[in-house]
Amino acid sequence: MGRPGRFLMAEQLVMAGVRHVFGNPGTTEQQFMDVLHDYPQLQYVLALHEAVALGMADGYSRLSPVPAFVQLHITVGLGNAMGMLYNAWRTRAPMVIYAGQHPLAGGLQEPILSGDLVSMARPYTKWAVEVTRAAEIPMALRRAFKVAMDPPQGPVFLSIPADVMDEVAEASIAPLQPTYSWVPPQGEAVAKAAAILCQAQAPVIVAGDGALGAEEELTSLALLIGAPIYVAFGTRVPVSSDNPMYAGPLNVLSWNALRAQLGGADALLAVGCPLFPALSPLPASPLSPGCRIIHVDDAPDELGKTWLTEVPMLAAPKEALRVLREEVAKSITLQAGHRAQERVEALTKAKEEARRAAQETVPRSSKGQAMPPAHFAYELSQAVDRDSLLYDESVTVAGHLMRFLRLGPGQHLRAAGGGLGTGMGAPIGLKLAQPQRPVIAVVGDGAALYTIQALWTAAHYQIPVTWVIANNRSYRILKLNMLQYRGEAGKGRPFIAMDLIEPEVDFVALGQAFGVKGVRIEDPDELAPAVRQAQASREPWLLEVIIDGSVDGG
Numbered sequence: 001m002g003r004p005g006r007f008l009m010a011e012q013l014v015m016a017g018v019r020h021v022f023g024n025p026g027t028t029e030q031q032f033m034d035v036l037h038d039y040p041q042l043q044y045v046l047a048l049h050e051a052v053a054l055g056m057a058d059g060y061s062r063l064s065p066v067p068a069f070v071q072l073h074i075t076v077g078l079g080n081a082m083g084m085l086y087n088a089w090r091t092r093a094p095m096v097i098y099a100g101q102h103p104l105a106g107g108l109q110e111p112i113l114s115g116d117l118v119s120m121a122r123p124y125t126k127w128a129v130e131v132t133r134a135a136e137i138p139m140a141l142r143r144a145f146k147v148a149m150d151p152p153q154g155p156v157f158l159s160i161p162a163d164v165m166d167e168v169a170e171a172s173i174a175p176l177q178p179t180y181s182w183v184p185p186q187g188e189a190v191a192k193a194a195a196i197l198c199q200a201q202a203p204v205i206v207a208g209d210g211a212l213g214a215e216e217e218l219t220s221l222a223l224l225i226g227a228p229i230y231v232a233f234g235t236r237v238p239v240s241s242d243n244p245m246y247a248g249p250l251n252v253l254s255w256n257a258l259r260a261q262l263g264g265a266d267a268l269l270a271v272g273c274p275l276f277p278a279l280s281p282l283p284a285s286p287l288s289p290g291c292r293i294i295h296v297d298d299a300p301d302e303l304g305k306t307w308l309t310e311v312p313m314l315a316a317p318k319e320a321l322r323v324l325r326e327e328v329a330k331s332i333t334l335q336a337g338h339r340a341q342e343r344v345e346a347l348t349k350a351k352e353e354a355r356r357a358a359q360e361t362v363p364r365s366s367k368g369q370a371m372p373p374a375h376f377a378y379e380l381s382q383a384v385d386r387d388s389l390l391y392d393e394s395v396t397v398a399g400h401l402m403r404f405l406r407l408g409p410g411q412h413l414r415a416a417g418g419g420l421g422t423g424m425g426a427p428i429g430l431k432l433a434q435p436q437r438p439v440i441a442v443v444g445d446g447a448a449l450y451t452i453q454a455l456w457t458a459a460h461y462q463i464p465v466t467w468v469i470a471n472n473r474s475y476r477i478l479k480l481n482m483l484q485y486r487g488e489a490g491k492g493r494p495f496i497a498m499d500l501i502e503p504e505v506d507f508v509a510l511g512q513a514f515g516v517k518g519v520r521i522e523d524p525d526e527l528a529p530a531v532r533q534a535q536a537s538r539e540p541w542l543l544e545v546i547i548d549g550s551v552d553g554g
Contacts, residue, residue: 002168005134006035009165011173012138014041016145017066020432021045022053026073028100028113031165045432045461047425048453050077054084055425055451056432058093059391062235062413063433066176067094067148067156074099075115082124083450084425085155087417089124091235092209092299094153096144097121103163104132121157128157134169145176152299183298185315185323193269193294193311194327197225198336200267200292202343206250207239208232210272210297210317215239215409217321218271224328226343230261232273237412241405244348249402252278254484258286270295272317274302275309279418279481296320358403364524370548371524374400376470381405383528384440385535389413389430391441393423396476397547401442421450427465428458438466438535445471445500445507452510458540459515466534467516467542469507472549474499479551511542518542 009032013021021044025033036042047053050072057068072078078085078099088095102114122128127147131140137160144156197203205227207218218239222229228247231237239246251257258276262268268291275295276282285307287293294311295303303312313320332340363372377400384390390407392398393415405412413430415422423443431439448469458465475498482495511518521527521543534541 002170004031004165005137005160005167005169006031006165007038008134008137008169008171008173009141009160010035010039010042012141013069014039015173016141016176018042018069019066020060021069021071022047022057022060022429023071024048024050024053024073024077025071026077026100028074028102028162029071029098030100031162032071032098032100045428046457048456049451050081051084051421052425052451052454052457054081054088055422055454056429056457057095058084058088058091058422059413059426059429060433061088061093061095061429063389063430067096067145068429070095070097072097072099074101074113075117075120076113078117078120082120083419084421085121085124087415087419087422088155090417092153093155093235094148095155096141096148097125097155097157099157099159100165101130101159101161104161105163107161117159118157121159124155125157126154128159130159130161132161132164134164134167135171137164138171138173142174142176146179150179151181152301181298182316182319183314185296185313185320189311189313189315190320190323190327193313193324194331196267196292196294196310197227197269197324197328198332200225200227201339202265203227203267203269204262204265205229205245206232206268206270206273208271208273209234209236209238210299211238211321212236212272212410213238214271214318214321215243217318217325219243219245221321221325221328223344224325224332224337224340226340226347227269228347232270233277233416234273235414235416236410237407237414238272238409240408241402241412244351245344247347247351249399250276255282255284255286258282262286263288265291267292268294270297271321272297275305275307365548370472370546371522372548373397373470373472375524376527376545376547377401378404379524379527380442380468380531383531385438388438388440388535389427389434391415391423391427391430391439393420393444393447394442394470395420395444395447396472396480397442397444397470415447420447423447424451424454424467425457427467428454428463431463431465439464440466440468440531440535442468442470444476445469445473445505446475448507449500449505453514455511455514455516455540455542462538463540464538465540466531467540468531469542469544470547471505471507471544472547473501473504474549476549476551483551507542507544516540516542518544520544520546522546
C-alpha cells in the first residue's frame with residue numbers, strides 16, 4: 001500500500017540515521033513540517049535565518065558520522081543561505097540540503113517565490129536535483145547522503161515540489177550502505193616519494209583536513225626526515241599544538257609570508273589539503289625553483305591541479321603516510337638520517353625558544369587601555385578547558401590564538417571558507433554532534449553580526465556554548481588589507497566604512513535580548529575567570545571582550 005511522499009521522506013531520514021534537522025520553515029515545506037509530528041526521532045532545530053541553519057549544519061557535519069540535514073525555504077531561503085553554502089562547498093562539509101518547491105501543477109504561472117532552485121544551488125554543491133516523483137524520494141535521499149560522504153565530501157541539494165510530497169507512492173526504505181572508498185597508495189608512487197624525501201636537505205610537510213586522525217603517522221615521518229609540519233588553511237587542525245614538529249599555520253594572507261615559510265624547502269609533502277589556497281591569487285609559486293612536490297590526497301581533482309607536482313598520489317592519507325614512512329625507513333642512508341636528526345634538534349630548540357619568547361613578550365595593556373590582541377589570546381588560552389572543541393572565527397586574532405592555544409588534534413576548528421558568519425552557528429552544531437564536550441567559539445565582532453540570531457537558537461534549546469566576541473569595533477582585516485594595498489604613500493589616509501562605532505554595538509545587550517547571559521570584559525584579569533565560569537555552566541554564555549583595533553599606518 002502506498003504512502004504520501006512526505007512519509008517516505010521522513011522514514012528514509014530516520015533510516016539514514018538523521019537525528020537533527022537544521023532549518024527555517026516556509027509554506028512550500030509545510031508537508032515536511034507537518035509530518036515531523038509523527039517522527040519525534042527527527043528533532044527540528046529552528047534558526048531565525050537560513051545562514052544560521054547552514055552554519056549549524058556545517059559545524060555538525062564535521063563531527064557527525066551522518067551528513068547534516070538542512071531544510072531551506074524555496075528561492076529566498078536558499079538565497080539567504082548562499083554565503084554559508086559557498087563556505088560548506090569550499091571546505092567540503094558533508095550535508096544534504098532540502099528546499100520545498102511550488103507544486104509542479106501550475107508551475108508555469110510562476111507564483112511568488114518561484115525560481116530554478118537547482119540552477120541556484122548547482123555551482124556550490126556536488127549534486128543538485130529536483131525530485132518529481134514521490135516514489136523516487138527515498139532513492140534520491142540515499143544517493144544524496146552517499147554523494148555527500150564520498151571523497152571529496154561536500155554539500156548536496158534536493159528540491160522537492162509540494163505536490164510530490166503529497167503524492168501517494170510505493171517505495172523501499174533502506175539503510176545507507178557505506179562506500180568503501182579507502183584507496184591504498186601505489187607502490188611506484190611510494191618509491192618515488194620516498195626517494196625524494198630521503199634525498200631532501202630541507203623537507204617540509206603541509207597537513208590539511210584529510211590528515212586528521214593520522215597525527216601518529218605524520219609525526220613519525222616528520223621525525224624520521226627532519227621536516228616541520230605546517231597546517232594548511234582548512235577547517236580542523238590535524239595535529240596537536242604540542243606536537244614537537246608542529247610549526248604553525250600557513251599564512252594565506254601574504255605571498256611574502258608564505259614564501260618565507262616555504263621558500264627554503266627543497267621537498268614538499270602535502271597531505272590531505274589543496275595546495276596554497278590564498279586570499280588573493282599568488283603571483284608565483286611560494287616554493288623555490290627545483291623544490292619537488294609530493295601531494296597525497298583522496299580527492300583526485302586536487303592532485304596536480306595548479307602547481308607542477310612530481311608525485312601526485314591518490315590514496316587514503318593515513319595509510320599513505322604509514323607506507324611512506326616504512327619505505328623511507330628502509331631507504332634512508334645513515335648520513336641522511338644523521339642530518340635529519342640534526343634538523344629535528346634545531347627545530348625543537350627553535351620552537352621552544354619561540355614559545356618562550358612569545359610568552360615573555362606578550363604586550364600588556366595599561367589601565368584604561370584596550371587589550372592588545374596577543375594579550376587577549378594568551379589569557380584566553382590559559383583558561384580554555386583542554387577538552388574543548390574551539391571554533392575560531394576571530395579573523396585578525398586567529399594567528400595569536402594558534403600561537404598560544406594548547407589543544408589536541410581536531411579540537412581546533414576554523415572558519416576556512418572565506419565568508420564570514422559561521423562562527424555563531426557552527427558551535428551549536430558541534431555541541432549537538434558531541435554534547436559531552438565543552439564547546440567555545442572565538443568570533444570577531446564583525447563576523448558575529450552576520451549571524452547573531454544564532455544566540456536565540458542556543459537559548460531556545462538550552463545548548464551550552466560559550467561565545468567569546470573579540471570586539472575591536474572595526475573590520476580590522478579590511479584595514480590591514482587596505483594598508484597593504486596603499487603602501488607607504490597611503491599611510492595616514494582615513495578608512496571608509498570600516499569602523500563599527502557611532503553607535504558602538506552592545507553585544508551583551510544583544511545576547512540578553514536573545515535570551516543568552518553575557519558579560520563585558522575590559523580588564524584582562526577578568527577574562528580567565530569568566531571563561532571558566534561560562535564553560536562550567538549548563539547554559540549558553542556570551543563574553544564580550546574589548547580589544548585594541550588599531551593598525552599601524554592608519
